[in-house]
Amino acid sequence: MCRHERGWFAAWWRDLVPARVDGGLAIGYHRWVADHADKPPASTTGAGGAAKPDAPKDARAMLAMARGFLEKKGVESARLEAELLVAHALGLDRLHLFLELDRPVVPAEIDRARDLLVRRGRREPAHYILGLREFHGRPFAIGRGALVPRPETEHLVDRALERAKERVRDGLGPVSKVLDMGTGSGCLATTLALALPAARVVGVDSSPAALEWARRNARALAPEACDAGRLALELGDMHAALASGAPWDLVVANPPYIDERDRHTLAPEVRDWEPAEALFGPSGDPDRHALAILEAAPRVLAPGGQCLVELGHDQAARLRPLFPRVEGIVARVHKDLAGHERVLELSRPD
Numbered sequence: 001m002c003r004h005e006r007g008w009f010a011a012w013w014r015d016l017v018p019a020r021v022d023g024g025l026a027i028g029y030h031r032w033v034a035d036h037a038d039k040p041p042a043s044t045t046g047a048g049g050a051a052k053p054d055a056p057k058d059a060r061a062m063l064a065m066a067r068g069f070l071e072k073k074g075v076e077s078a079r080l081e082a083e084l085l086v087a088h089a090l091g092l093d094r095l096h097l098f099l100e101l102d103r104p105v106v107p108a109e110i111d112r113a114r115d116l117l118v119r120r121g122r123r124e125p126a127h128y129i130l131g132l133r134e135f136h137g138r139p140f141a142i143g144r145g146a147l148v149p150r151p152e153t154e155h156l157v158d159r160a161l162e163r164a165k166e167r168v169r170d171g172l173g174p175v176s177k178v179l180d181m182g183t184g185s186g187c188l189a190t191t192l193a194l195a196l197p198a199a200r201v202v203g204v205d206s207s208p209a210a211l212e213w214a215r216r217n218a219r220a221l222a223p224e225a226c227d228a229g230r231l232a233l234e235l236g237d238m239h240a241a242l243a244s245g246a247p248w249d250l251v252v253a254n255p256p257y258i259d260e261r262d263r264h265t266l267a268p269e270v271r272d273w274e275p276a277e278a279l280f281g282p283s284g285d286p287d288r289h290a291l292a293i294l295e296a297a298p299r300v301l302a303p304g305g306q307c308l309v310e311l312g313h314d315q316a317a318r319l320r321p322l323f324p325r326v327e328g329i330v331a332r333v334h335k336d337l338a339g340h341e342r343v344l345e346l347s348r349p350d
């Protein structure tokens with residue numbers, strides 16, 4: 001653990017561990033007390049087990065405190081996230097939280113809510129705290145060590161599935177070999193293994209922590225594909241895998257593409273919590289991975305094969321002048337819903 005992490009850990013521990021009062025007789029006074037709306041709900045019992053008058057009595061009061069606390073901490077979607085975190089603490093979904101606003105809350109639930117809110121107040125991503133992120137309609141388990149799947153990345157899946165239909169229509173047959181470069185949570189590899197039943201999908205990542213999430217998701221969401229050997233998650237370098245497993249029918253990649261110099265512009269949730277190796281281009285070069293894939297495409301794609309690479313919002317403009325130099329490959333760029341040039345598609349004609 002580095003110095004910076006030790007400092008973070010110590011602060012986190014101080015806030016969560018109850019202070020011991022009177023030789024341990026009265027445990028339960030946390031630093032966080034609900035004397036202001038900008039504090040997360042405190043325990044309902046204080047020293048000696050006495051009821052604390054200012055603890056929330058019901059879900060409605062807990063929600064109001066949670067929202068005030070997150071607003072004070074500068075969380076952008078404080079209202080929505082307060083709902084999600086309070087619902088999670090109460091073991092409800094958001095709809096049922098609203099149906100049960102008058103439901104009394106018990107001390108264990110208040111403690112649970114407080115812990116979740118303290119974490120969020122430290123700007124830990126809500127999806128890490130909730131432990132889930134939906135991707136292409138499926139719930140992916142997520143936490144420290146893997147990038148939270150983003151909606152933009154769903155465009156890669158949509159385009160891959162369109163292309164799979166075109167292949168069948170053009171008599172090329174189904175997609176049979178797929179590589180997911182830098183699989184992270186395994187969101188792309190697992191989704192594609194489920195959507196392309198004739199394909200063998202390999203997801204590769206150099207981070208052991210990310211790979212654990214990927215394997216967990218693959219096993220939970222696509223157990224049959226795993227058992228049939230159609231979905232494999234491997235530790236390694238993605239460019240080495242691209243070369244050694246060629247030829248591929250489909251390659252998908254959402255490589256790290258943020259410029260290190262833009263680190264200060266990132267939200268604390270991203271900058272301080274998501275893995276650096278998932279965010280920043282290697283050696284300060286945000287284009288390094290996309291360029292390597294562009295250069296390798298003629299050698300690694302099977303006839304009729306396709307590479308889909310997610311791009312940062314300003315990358316296409318830098319890469320476009322290089323397209324004509326890549327022989328035997330048709331390159332085009334697709335926009336996302338926000339109008340950003342987001343997906344680089346490299347196709348090898350059949």
Ligand SMILES: C[S@@+](CC[C@H](N)C(=O)[O-])C[C@H]1O[C@@H](n2cnc3c(N)ncnc32)[C@H](O)[C@@H]1O
Nearest residue numbers: 149182183184205206207210237238254277278
């Ligand atoms: C931006 S994340 C994408 C994760 C996932 N595919 C997604 O879209 O949510 C990039 C991933 O690439 C991995 N990575 C970075 N460099 C790599 C390399 N040289 N070889 C393999 N994986 C790498 C990181 O560990 C990270 O999990």
